[in-house]
Amino acid sequence: MPVAYGAALAEMEARNQAVAAGDAAELIWLLEHPPVYTAGTSADPAELVDPRFEVVATGRGGRYTYHGPGQRVGYLVLDLNRRGRDVRCFVHAIEGWVIATLSDFGVEAWRAEGRVGIWTRDVDGAEAKIGAIGVRVRRWITMHGFSVNLAPDLSHFGGIVPCGIAEYGVTSLARLGVKVSNEQWDAALIARSAEFLDALDRAGRKVCR
Secondary structure (H helix, E strand, C coil), rough: CCCCHHHHHHHHHHHHHHHHHCCCCEEEEEECCEEEEEEEECCHHHHCCCCCCCECCCCCCCCCEEEECEEEEEEECCCCHHCCCCCCHHHHHHHHHHHHHHHHHCCCEEEEEEEEEEEEEECCCEEEEEEEEEEEEEEEEEEEEEHHHHHHHHHHHHHEEEEHCCEECCCCCCCCCCCCCHHHHHHHHHHHHHHEEEHHHHHHHHCCC
């Protein structure tokens, strides 16, 4: 069942405080939202083209993005005090985790220099974004995370300039002809979670690759 964005944000805030206080374990939370546009700390109002859905300001980095049914969202409340105080390596590890999981479904994806997110080749051969990343770190405890387009209504992205990048489109696994359920995606992602966490631990040893 979709989780309202505001409710998820409140839960993350509370969990962030509890992890910082040593009162709760770290959290990897996989979910989806009803249609919503979220504004990161660098959001440009000119990039909100058609606010047809609720617009929520959030403390994560980045610009405008869309969340909705058919898109899988991963929220990470992790303690970088013990996993390495390096935000760049944290984002790098998330990218690697999602890229590896996409490869399990036969989809080649990659990082792009100067463009945060996960990129692949669309049906027309052009490069397109299939996953977005936006994080916040408070007291070295992380919040927010990533989203991956399994089978959302891609027309919903038309209300914004996704992540402030107008010259590239947005795609999904379904558009690429790959049918993946939430359960299948979650299982594949969780199967690679140990690799992701190990990458963070390597970051703590100042090894980021």
